[in-house]
Amino acid sequence: MDHDNTDKPAPATPGVSRRGFITSVGTGAIGVAAAASLVSAAPPETQADVVAAGGMSSVSLVVNGRRHTMLVEPRWSLLYVLRDRLGLTGTKIGCERGECGACTVLIDGKARYACMTLAVEADGRDITTIEGLMTGEELGTTQQAFADEDAFQCGYCTPGQVMAAESLLRVNPSPTLDEIRQGMAGNLCRCGAYAHIFKAVAKAADLKRQGR
């Protein structure tokens, strides 16, 4: 997988050194060619490095337990990086405005919108996507509960719903129906499968309490 042409970095700012850079760490990691990683000229030691507009920055993301070291443009969202750079397309694109929840992932164990998170900001963070809930070919507990309770129609919002449920249950293992409603409030289901979604979350809570 080489991403040489998509989202070509803008021309480098004058005075900025460009260098070729190939990185490929871990399965599914990407090589990014001809990227510019840059640092403002001779900064005083107290100043952090400035990545120029159109430049790239090296980040290290731990996604589903696997470390990916790669170059990203500061303007890239974590959603874009997960889907288009790491090929993890379980995380869905919806509104791209932090309103629908389709892109929900866990960052350091907490539900966040991948569309509203810059990839550079996720540097060093532990990220879990829907793919990370699987054990081999086996569905994770929350995923299985959604399947058992028929908690979707078209299924597009489901990965985000499952991740939101996962986050809720880690903080509150025995939520009431109202707590489930509030905990799932950041995820829209256009098909309106909410009643089944709430049941699935309650079931997942039951299963997890039984140690599954």
Next chain:
Amino acid sequence: MLQTFAYVRAGSLNDAVKQLDGPGARVHAGGTDLLGCLRDDVMSAEKVVSISRLDDLRGITPAADGGLRIGALTTIADLAAHPGIAEKYAALAQAAAVVASPQLRNQGTIGGNLCQRPRCWYFRGDYHCTRKGGDMCYAIGGENQYHAIFGGGACWIVHPSDTAPALVALDAKLRLISAKGARMVPAEKFFVLPDENAQKENVLAPGELVTEILLPPMPAGMKSAYRKVRARGSWDFAMAGMALTLTMKADKVADARIVLSGVAPIPWRLQAVEKLIIGQKLDAKLMTKAADLAVVGAKPLEQNAYKVAMVRGIVAEGLEKLL
């Protein structure tokens, strides 16, 4: 894809302040409002200065005077879950709990919540309105069901924050810093009406940022609450709301602060109502009087007169419930 911008992750507050000192720089804390604004071209950024790794600005700690110090990077979720806030500053805990969605509360910070841009659809949309330097407020004569009934004029936005009215009611102070130095500003003086400046919501100078919020020690017996009325039961901005503090002495009101959300371009303090009830016995008759006085001076637009009735109800119910 967003427009390109330079990016720097500040290594210290000093560094952040230096990096922000210049045109086109935007501060990134949780990023939830900044990214939305950049995506919708509400504002542009030549350089994004991230303060998100400045851990000194995160967390809630006791202050020397017996109050609490809240780092500006404390997430809304952490604020809502903090036992000390819930116990002594209930209005703030209740306000934090009803901000946006769980995901946004996990990411958004208290500093950012105070500094977020308004949600007016003309401001967020493709309109060169007064807030963006134009010469017209499109809400006047437009779709204005969620706009202001108080404090309008050159612009009729409502301030979108739930935590801001709670902090004004609790008489919090904000610490601001820029290349010129640090200063303390009472939460109440932080916000700016359109007639003073229609292009900004607060007193922050370019390159200046909020670093911490100081809550004063609470007088014994003081109670507080925040109520938010929205179009649906979850995740929405306030149509109207109220942060209230109340201290009773025997059966009379010793002190009160009442601040509305969702009805004005700033957290809207009802000083006349406070004056009316302080020193009095808060009976049903006085609550009705308080509710009537709360809406004196309201100037509803074509589609938001319902907010006048809503404010009356919120004030009367809020006083009764907290008593």
